Amino acid sequence: MVFELSGKLIEIFDTVQVSDSFRKREFVIEKTETTGGSEFTDCIKFQLTQDRCNLIDSFKLNELVKITFNIRGNRWERDGRVNYFTNLAAWRIEKESFQEDSEMDVPFPGETDAPPSVGDEDNDLPF
Numbered sequence: 001m002v003f004e005l006s007g008k009l010i011e012i013f014d015t016v017q018v019s020d021s022f023r024k025r026e027f028v029i030e031k032t033e034t035t036g037g038s039e040f041t042d043c044i045k046f047q048l049t050q051d052r053c054n055l056i057d058s059f060k061l062n063e064l065v066k067i068t069f070n071i072r073g074n075r076w077e078r079d080g081r082v083n084y085f086t087n088l089a090a091w092r093i094e095k096e097s098f099q100e101d102s103e104m105d106v107p108f109p110g111e112t113d114a115p116p117s118v119g120d121e122d123n124d125l126p127f
Contacts (some may be wrong), residue, residue: 001070001071002059002068002069002070003068003069003070003071003088004066004067004068004069005029005031005044005067005069006029006031006064006065006066006067006069007030007031007035007044007064007065007090008027008029008030008031008059008062008063008064008065009027009028009029009059009060009063009064009065010028010030010061010062010063011028011044011061011071012025012059013021013025013026013027013059014033015053021119022049022050023050023053024047024048024049025047025048025053025056026045026046027045027046027047027048027056027090028043028044028045028046028069029035029042029043029044029046029065029067030042030044031044038122044088044124045088046067046069046089046095047087047088047089047090047092048089048090048091050120052090052109055090055091055092055093058094059093062121063095063098064095064096065093065094066093066094066095067075067088067090067092067093067097068091068092068094069089069090069091070088070089070091071086071087071088072086072087072088072089072091073085073086073087074087090118092124096109113117
C-alpha cells in the first residue's frame with residue numbers, strides 16, 4: 001500500500017552504512033493540522049535506503065515537500081526478547097507547490113452557492 005504525506009522538511013541526517021550491503025538515510029518532516037480549534041504538530045521520521053539515499057540531496061531545510069512512502073515492519077529477536085520495528089520507507093520526494101493548509105482555507109459552499117435549477121420547477125421526477 002502506498003501513502004503520501006506533505007509537510008515541512010526540518011531535519012536531514014547523514015547516510016549511515018549499516019553493513020557491507022545495506023545503507024540508510026533518515027529525514028524528518030513537520031506536519032501541522034488544526035482539528036476542533038486546536039493545532040497539532042507531528043514530527044515524522046522517514047527512511048531512505050540503498051540507492052535512494054541521495055533523493056533528499058536537492059532539498060533544503062524548511063522546504064515544503066510531499067513524501068511518497070510505504071510502511072514496513074520487522075520483527076527482531078535477541079536473547080529471547082522480541083521487538084517489532086516500523087519504518088516509513090520513502091521512495092519519492094517532491095517539492096510541494098502550496099501551503100499544506102491551503103485546502104482547508106477553501107470555504108464550504110453555502111445554500112446560496114448552489115447552481116441554479118434547470119427546467120420546469122413543476123416537473124415531478126420520480127427520484
